[in-house]
Amino acid sequence: MASVLDVARIKKDFPILSRTVRGGHPLVYLDSAATSQKPECVLDAERTFYETSNAAVHRGAHQLAEEATQAYEDARAAIAGFVGGAPEDLVFTKNATEGINLVSYAFSNATAESAWGGAPDPRFILAPGDTILVTEMEHHANLIPWQQVCARTGASLRWIPLTEDGRLDLTNLASLIDSTTKIVSVVHQSNILGTINPVRQIMDAAHSVGALGLVDACQSVPHMPVNVDDLGADFITWSGHKMLGPTGIGLLWGRTEALNGMSPFLSGGSMIESVYMDHSTFAAAPSRFEAGVPMVAQSVGLARAVAYLDDLGMDAVHAHETELTAYALSALEQVPGVQIIGPANNVDRGSAISFTVDGIHPHDVGQILDSEGVAVRVGHHCAWPTCRHFGVPATTRISTYIYNDSSDIDIAIEAISTAQRYFGTRV
Amino acid sequence: MASVLDVARIKKDFPILSRTVRGGHPLVYLDSAATSQKPECVLDAERTFYETSNAAVHRGAHQLAEEATQAYEDARAAIAGFVGGAPEDLVFTKNATEGINLVSYAFSNATAESAWGGAPDPRFILAPGDTILVTEMEHHANLIPWQQVCARTGASLRWIPLTEDGRLDLTNLASLIDSTTKIVSVVHQSNILGTINPVRQIMDAAHSVGALGLVDACQSVPHMPVNVDDLGADFITWSGHKMLGPTGIGLLWGRTEALNGMSPFLSGGSMIESVYMDHSTFAAAPSRFEAGVPMVAQSVGLARAVAYLDDLGMDAVHAHETELTAYALSALEQVPGVQIIGPANNVDRGSAISFTVDGIHPHDVGQILDSEGVAVRVGHHCAWPTCRHFGVPATTRISTYIYNDSSDIDIAIEAISTAQRYFGTRV
Amino acid sequence: MSVDALYQEIILDHYKHPRGKGLLGDSLAESFQVNPTCGDEVTVQVAGSAADVLIGYEGQGCSISQASASVMSEMLNGASVATMKEKRDAFIELMHAKGLGEPDEEILEDGVAFAGVAKYPARVKCALLPWMALQDAAIKAGLITEEKS
Amino acid sequence: MSVDALYQEIILDHYKHPRGKGLLGDSLAESFQVNPTCGDEVTVQVAGSAADVLIGYEGQGCSISQASASVMSEMLNGASVATMKEKRDAFIELMHAKGLGEPDEEILEDGVAFAGVAKYPARVKCALLPWMALQDAAIKAGLITEEKS
């Protein structure tokens, strides 16, 4: 298969891809939906920062502090620009999970403050009868925080159900989103099913009743062009480690006035305006949400990662993945006993493909693949309710990225057959 | 001055210390209380992790995931061991600020949950009349989270006042800690004054009334031997970036039963036991408090940092700093017009020294020092109420670490005189 | 193949032909355990007496967790509490030996086949799942007292 | 010294001998601004009319923030709102020029001395502090309308 990307050249940028595993098998990394590998230039950028400009940001009057602050704010601008946003609307978090929690706590904090004489933005105050809407294909990161908000405020959780082929069943959307709805929080691209959801339509429905909208873009920003204006959301979260960046950094983008309507989340240094022993006032976003010494080196690494992706071109990245997904889907279909969990066609679909193999537990499938050098993920993929919906305890998932090509898929397919022979389910 | 540490050799391990600033001045880094520099071995450890074992932890069945998980848990054990704790009692956070917020939210979350039919651990439920005790020398990170808890629960904040020489005034401790006290949260070593507080006495007083106790050990763990049992606290927080580690990682140690008494803070993947659409159950600590993909590479880097410190020996590190602080205090005393803010003697005192220079604003002092290559911090050091107590808008602060020696102090002292001549306050 | 050490014949045989699988009509106590990372589930019941422990189980999951339940049931059905503890300790020790354990076949019987599992940290949890359920059920039943696990 | 570009004679002179410092007896509006990173404070008052703006100020802080307030007051006292806006825009532009700005002395008068401040990002905030207070007070007084800053 020819690709729009020069995968052979790209592979060379990732030192880890030249290692071997399990007694000499070349590594075939098909677990990028969990976390991506990092190109050398990202590691270099981080290291250079530490070796030349490391200092606490926004604090010192010395040259290192100036340089570190500049590097941090330049990174913010670059990463915001990558999704068409403004720097002042981008908050650095430790991962996407923190970003979603940050927004969820804006609700429970405002609710509590209003009970004790505070005057928070009323959009964030919840009461019994109010509802929060998610879907049945959320990652735990976009489900449990909302369950917890309900447990802290008396609000109720609703969810959009799934169809049999792993799409959102929007038939009853009009009754799921009504005057009780305060926030709608939806995954853009499912990490377990690969489904790409019509988030614009759902965000517009949320706004039509005055609710806020959040999009979990963990699996979309790394894989396709994403523009914050096009999504139509109030908040978008994603993580750096899935898009060639370092571990320990995530992103929350918000519309300026939505961000500034939220009460602080983590509090401490750098997020303040004035501090007295008995009360404090707070800075505007993004500082308001960045208490303490932040992930400075990681922001520099991530900025280098988005430059790398920009050089490839996100259109090309997306085209490459769409091609590879088509290739993988049709190869999997030809293996007897393999059932795809999620959309089997390549329409509105990302590159994560979950499947089961008749008669072999997903864990055992994954283990045989591993023994052949193929790294995949097995389990419920932090989307346990989605597994329950499909009546499977777990799945095996392959997920590709810019450094994968069809030969990686071929090796995985061959390893599935090996597993079937090993467990005697195929001759 | 001879030192217990071989500072000349140590300096060589820190690539940044050989750079020059402001047109050729060798860098004299005296801002380690803000963040420390990183030795090459820490950068190497992080990079090697990315180049050989990078994967999402606790998730995959493949070899990289196994290696990454092992590296992450080995790091936890090493860092816990550094303070005499058990691995299962150590939670990784993004910085110390998150650690303190995590504990503070245990209170407001339990309070909210109990209002809606939950049954959280009663030690964390607050009501009007309940009090929280801090001190007047807290970093904002250990003040504002508690102000916010009060704003969310109706509880009240109390604080231990300061004496004129920058110590805690414990005269009225018995009336500040009483049956209304639910938690006492105190800084071990002040980042602005340098004071080392008698935290054991304060924790014991907290426990005598059944309150919980937290120690903010940000400035002590990097600089002296700290043993969690000796401190007598229920919770201890500190950050990695101040002890030679990467940015983006912090620590919360807690007594097992105190940790497991807390409601979850950030929720999402990896902190669960079972998940359904309408409810979830949670893992025990430390997993309960580590939602999402964590700071894996940073944990590896930080583990290398503690090994580096262990090689030097924390007793030697402390002895070195005590010596250097004595040297700096007496050198500063000899500069006319310099006023030390904080303990002027070297008893129960760490290496952060704040001062003012008559007739020159701290910002301008810092700027002249910077122009001579000396990096210090100016401002309120995230302890604004402490500045107010001393009637100063800001201070200039020098803070040393293992890579500083008396010649660094000499250069700083000379630069202060230069500032005085420049601004015409001294001839 | 490199996984042969993991998937010993004995393990695959217990997986395909589980011994003593099924719940007891009546039991002293039971425990349901899941592996939260992969969703493997097992329920273990205990009945009988300290001199003669009866074990029932049900579950779904990977070859390792299910074979481990089968081996456990075969090994412990009708054993005394003292024997149960001895074998449990030996099995747990083997699982934590990182593949370097030298199991005693007298004690562990078919359990010796799990020596290779200990080389795969992600699978150790699978192998231990039924044993954790047994431990919990036995405590609930009052057959053993709470101990550090 | 390398800081000579920052600490121009003019700046040090305004710092040591502030012009027009003090609050007005009566004002249309005032604004109190702090720099949260260093605690510098300034209060700016506006009075008079659109044709003839009067400015009072008080503050404490570093040489740059205090000299900036003095220069601003000297430059703008008695000016029209149109002139005030022109000079404000020119000053803000200079501060964001990273030290590469070529200020027009006709417009900025003593303000030209701040060209070197723009090379020190941490000090730009100091220099802008009184101007932000002026902006805010003038809006409150209805002399100018809310604009993107």
Ligand SMILES: Cc1ncc(COP(=O)(O)O)c(C=O)c1O
């Ligand atoms: C005493 C003290 N507490 C808390 C903090 C906050 O640490 P971090 O910024 O790493 O969260 C600091 C450092 O800034 C500190 O010195």
Ligand SMILES: Cc1ncc(COP(=O)(O)O)c(C=O)c1O
């Ligand atoms: C769809 C989705 N949402 C949220 C997350 C959580 O991201 P993180 O672990 O970086 O917080 C992930 C990845 O694990 C994901 O795939």
